[in-house]
Amino acid sequence: MLPDLATLRVNTGVTRAFQWSFAIFTLTVLIGLANASKIFGVLSRDTILTHVHSGTLGFITMAAFGLALWVFGGGASATSQRNVMISALATAAYILAFWSGNLPARAAFGAIELAVIVGWWWWIYTQVRAAGFSRLDIPRLSVFLAFTVLVVGSSLGVAMQVILATGTVVPTGIDVIGGHAVAQVSGYLVLMSVGIGEWRLRADRGARSRSGLTQTYLLFGGGLSAAVGVLLGIVPLLLVVNLFYVIAAAIFVVRSRTGVMRAAWGAAGGGRHFAIAVPFLVLNVALLTYLISKFAAAQGDPSAIPLGLIVGYDHTTFVGVLANVIFGSALTVSAADRRWPWADHAIFWLLNVGVLAFVGVLVIAGYESDLVRFTAPIMGIGALLGIATLSMRLSSTAAATPAAAPMRA
Ligand code: HEM
Numbered sequence: 001m002l003p004d005l006a007t008l009r010v011n012t013g014v015t016r017a018f019q020w021s022f023a024i025f026t027l028t029v030l031i032g033l034a035n036a037s038k039i040f041g042v043l044s045r046d047t048i049l050t051h052v053h054s055g056t057l058g059f060i061t062m063a064a065f066g067l068a069l070w071v072f073g074g075g076a077s078a079t080s081q082r083n084v085m086i087s088a089l090a091t092a093a094y095i096l097a098f099w100s101g102n103l104p105a106r107a108a109f110g111a112i113e114l115a116v117i118v119g120w121w122w123w124i125y126t127q128v129r130a131a132g133f134s135r136l137d138i139p140r141l142s143v144f145l146a147f148t149v150l151v152v153g154s155s156l157g158v159a160m161q162v163i164l165a166t167g168t169v170v171p172t173g174i175d176v177i178g179g180h181a182v183a184q185v186s187g188y189l190v191l192m193s194v195g196i197g198e199w200r201l202r203a204d205r206g207a208r209s210r211s212g213l214t215q216t217y218l219l220f221g222g223g224l225s226a227a228v229g230v231l232l233g234i235v236p237l238l239l240v241v242n243l244f245y246v247i248a249a250a251i252f253v254v255r256s257r258t259g260v261m262r263a264a265w266g267a268a269g270g271g272r273h274f275a276i277a278v279p280f281l282v283l284n285v286a287l288l289t290y291l292i293s294k295f296a297a298a299q300g301d302p303s304a305i306p307l308g309l310i311v312g313y314d315h316t317t318f319v320g321v322l323a324n325v326i327f328g329s330a331l332t333v334s335a336a337d338r339r340w341p342w343a344d345h346a347i348f349w350l351l352n353v354g355v356l357a358f359v360g361v362l363v364i365a366g367y368e369s370d371l372v373r374f375t376a377p378i379m380g381i382g383a384l385l386g387i388a389t390l391s392m393r394l395s396s397t398a399a400a401t402p403a404a405a406p407m408r409a
């Protein structure tokens with residue numbers, strides 16, 4: 001029997017996972033700022049990949065471990081707190097391996113990171129099996145399926161590391177990196193954020209329903225099919241997948257509309273962060289549609305897609321959707337500590353105005369635009385302020401803070 005989503009309590013395992021997530025996110029933001037300002041010139045590919053994976057694995061996935069503990073009622077035992085620490089150390093080691101540029105180290109630490117991810121998947125699976133798969137509510141079903149896609153996407157990532165480390169030649173027409181990136185960004189991350197959105201934005205906290213199930217399975221099937229479509233360059237499959245995303249996003253907008261419309265945009269706390277993630281998800285699906293149309297028009301040639309469009313699409317997911325969901329969650333977890341009350345507003349507006357401007361510049365003016373230099377720092381300062389404020393508040397969060405009800409977070 002899983003704990004009731006209305007009365008869930010957070011504990012040390014959850015707060016620790018968020019603290020690690022924010023500590024590693026500092027590196028992501030600093031590299032992002034260096035990349036935008038070019039104070040160290042043009043960054044190496046190794047440094048860019050460190051930016052990417054400190055963001056996706058360090059920031060987002062460490063927080064996802066905390067969110068999984070939270071929604072499945074774990075994190076209180078010494079074992080789970082130790083597992084959080086082992087996960088953080090393995091993640092940090094893998095990120096450093098990317099920075100080193102050493103291909104065998106990337107392959108070895110990538111395999112360890114995959115083992116950590118499979119361990120988390122297994123723990124979630126045991127909770128799901130004990131509760132009964134057919135009885136899961138939408139948030140917990142989404143988190144379970146999100147981790148399932150994460151295992152698939154990360155396996156492709158490790159396969160790529162081994163290919164690179166051994167100098168194996170990939171047959172033409174097969175895009176392992178593309179398949180990996182799409183499974184993670186369009187599968188794992190979308191399911192994860194929609195699952196948490198269901199919990200925080202709906203009055204029934206995402207109770208099991210036909211529309212919720214349709215939305216979840218469209219995103220799950222869509223994420224996996226998109227990965228296969230890009231891996232093997234099957235353009236018609238991507239067009240069908242696009243339709244899945246549009247329908248799933250429309251269902252989610254309808255399901256979360258009351259929570260979004262009732263959001264107190266001027267009030268501190270987590271509520272508005274969850275609410276604004278919904279329009280960012282819509283923007284994300286719109287950009288995905290545009291991206292797939294370009295890919296299809298070029299008969300599956302990825303080089304025909306403007307880089308600015310890809311990087312813009314990426315940051316709507318990473319920052320517009322995920323950073324809002326994670327900051328909203330951390331604000332909810334640390335709700336008992338309201339130090340630096342002014343910071344809540346600065347974080348919310350800088351992060352969101354910043355990411356919107358950054359994405360707008362990338363999509364409209366392109367990857368090489370000079371304006372990136374001015375827009376990235378707005379988002380970066382919002383993120384750094386969020387890291388400082390939330391790390392401080394989380395460190396003083398009592399061992400058992402009740403999770404506030406939706407919309408009062
Ligand atoms: C979870 C967080 C983040 C992730 C996963 C992420 C990921 C990425 C990815 C995949 C790229 C494309 C790399 C390439 O050129 O191949 C990129 C580029 C970039 N990112 Fe991030 N990013 C994140 C947050 C940020 C933040 C907070 C900033 C702000 C300081 C930022 C600033 C940049 C800049 C300036 C570029 C290069 C854009 C250009 O030169 O046009 N990123 N990032």
Ligand code: HEM
Pocket residue numbers: 049052053056057061110111113114117154155157158160161177180181184185188189
């Ligand atoms: C064990 C986990 C992971 C492994 C082994 C892994 C491995 C890799 C590898 C080998 C590459 C290509 C590097 C290169 O071009 O030399 C890559 C790129 C990429 N990965 Fe991962 N990754 C992992 C997790 C993730 C996650 C969780 C995400 C997103 C949520 C992600 C998103 C990406 C993206 C967007 C790129 C393309 C970056 C670019 O070309 O700018 N990865 N990853």
